[in-house]
Amino acid sequence: MSRLKRITVVGASLAGLRAVQTLRREGFDGEITLVGAETHLPYNRPPLSKSVLRGDDDVALPGAEELGDQWLRGRRAVRLDVRERTVGLDDGTEIGHDGLVIATGARPRRLDGAHRLRTIDDALALRARLDSGHEHVLVIGGGFIGGEVASTARQLGRKVTLVDAAPYPMRAGLGEDAARWLAAHHERNGVELVTNARVTAVSGGRVHLADGRSIAADLVVGGMGVTPNTEWLDGSGLTTDDGVLCLPTLFARGAGDIVAAGDVARWPHGLFGGETVRVEHWSNANEQGAIAARNLLAGPENATPFLDVPNHATHVHGARIQTAGLPHLADAASIVTGSPEDDRFAVAFTRDGVLVGAVAVNSPKDVVRLKRAITARETL
Numbered sequence: 001m002s003r004l005k006r007i008t009v010v011g012a013s014l015a016g017l018r019a020v021q022t023l024r025r026e027g028f029d030g031e032i033t034l035v036g037a038e039t040h041l042p043y044n045r046p047p048l049s050k051s052v053l054r055g056d057d058d059v060a061l062p063g064a065e066e067l068g069d070q071w072l073r074g075r076r077a078v079r080l081d082v083r084e085r086t087v088g089l090d091d092g093t094e095i096g097h098d099g100l101v102i103a104t105g106a107r108p109r110r111l112d113g114a115h116r117l118r119t120i121d122d123a124l125a126l127r128a129r130l131d132s133g134h135e136h137v138l139v140i141g142g143g144f145i146g147g148e149v150a151s152t153a154r155q156l157g158r159k160v161t162l163v164d165a166a167p168y169p170m171r172a173g174l175g176e177d178a179a180r181w182l183a184a185h186h187e188r189n190g191v192e193l194v195t196n197a198r199v200t201a202v203s204g205g206r207v208h209l210a211d212g213r214s215i216a217a218d219l220v221v222g223g224m225g226v227t228p229n230t231e232w233l234d235g236s237g238l239t240t241d242d243g244v245l246c247l248p249t250l251f252a253r254g255a256g257d258i259v260a261a262g263d264v265a266r267w268p269h270g271l272f273g274g275e276t277v278r279v280e281h282w283s284n285a286n287e288q289g290a291i292a293a294r295n296l297l298a299g300p301e302n303a304t305p306f307l308d309v310p311n312h313a314t315h316v317h318g319a320r321i322q323t324a325g326l327p328h329l330a331d332a333a334s335i336v337t338g339s340p341e342d343d344r345f346a347v348a349f350t351r352d353g354v355l356v357g358a359v360a361v362n363s364p365k366d367v368v369r370l371k372r373a374i375t376a377r378e379t380l
């Protein structure tokens with residue numbers, strides 16, 4: 001029998017849904033209240049920058065349709081009282097709990113005049129603009145989402161310009177070799193790259209850069225990173241700093257009855273020397289939703305640390321780019337198979353000689369092998 005009777009899950013997307021499913025699967029038969037700001041059934045976000053823009057609306061997340069009246073949709077949590085164990089909603093309701101899962105994810109940084117892409121509504125609005133014949137698409141930020149939007153817009157026959165602040169898009173996440181290759185790959189596929197450039201404003205059909213230049217565009221899409229949704233926790237006593245600060249077990253620091261999961265959680269990762277990380281990948285939200293729920297039921301003293309190695313995959317102009325671990329922590333990197341000239345290679349990243357990350361381009365077997373080696377903390 002669980003010591004918990006009422007559990008509230010805030011955030012009805014991937015991590016929140018997995019938490020609810022896991023609570024039931026683990027035999028929790030108390031009351032669950034799921035609070036979600038969106039009105040749609042929980043859905044998959046990865047297709048939003050890919051197939052949805054090309055006209056395919058399938059974003060279903062298995063199991064979402066089974067959520068019953070335990071789900072309060074279109075309702076936003078605005079306050080947490082840790083001592084009273086209540087969550088306050090935007091309609092004034094207070095919901096009591098004796099266990100809480102925080103799964104409020106993240107939202108894109110805003111820039112007036114630029115489309116954002118986080119929700120299905122954002123994707124459908126962007127698709128409508130693409131379909132209405134906007135010829136020149138300018139994407140700000142060459143990260144995973146910006147790169148995918150650029151790739152999809154090229155597939156749709158649009159002229160595309162990609163503006164990025166770094167010398168090569170994704171240099172921080174992919175390292176020098178793969179980022180140089182990606183820049184060339186974008187250009188070979190007809191994307192005009194404008195790098196080392198910071199956008200200051202979008203106005204009058206032009207994108208203005210910090211160096212005084214401006215570029216005309218019919219449609220501007222922003223992919224400038226995200227901010228974790230933690231404002232509703234201000235004043236609660238929980239520590240937030242680019243996410244909810246957690247223990248290795250995903251319990252919020254200083255709270256034995258609150259866990260966090262997914263894009264909103266920051267925790268010290270045991271495989272990477274306790275470095276605190278926040279991971280914005282599908283598989284992380286999927287696994288953390290489940291582990292956080294299991295740990296909440298087990299209690300802090302019986303909880304297990306979350307040690308999964310982050311991994312991510314994207315398709316850009318037909319190439320498959322995969323990452324594992326945390327390449328940005330590395331102090332050295334080397335190509336271990338293939339070569340960028342052949343559009344097929346893998347890079348291993350080490351810190352003090354120990355593998356901490358991998359990037360593979362059109363080389364899926366290598367990323368599986370390297371991910372295993374990262375988990376085993378192998379040296380190169």
Ligand SMILES: Cc1cc2nc3c(=O)[nH]c(=O)nc-3n(C[C@H](O)[C@H](O)[C@H](O)COP(=O)(O)OP(=O)(O)OC[C@H]3O[C@@H](n4cnc5c(N)ncnc54)[C@H](O)[C@@H]3O)c2cc1C
Nearest residue numbers: 011013014015037045046077105106262263280281282285
């Ligand atoms: C366009 C796009 C493409 C992507 N592609 C990939 C990919 O190819 N591969 C990959 O690994 N990852 C990808 N991702 C990232 C992946 O989708 C996220 O890591 C994942 O959705 C995180 O899930 P989450 O449940 O933690 O948070 P979210 O999905 O952000 O969900 C949080 C939910 O909480 C709600 N919420 C926020 N605040 C409150 C509040 N105060 N009260 C109530 N509800 C609240 C939000 O409305 C939202 O529904 C992509 C993301 C986007 C946007």
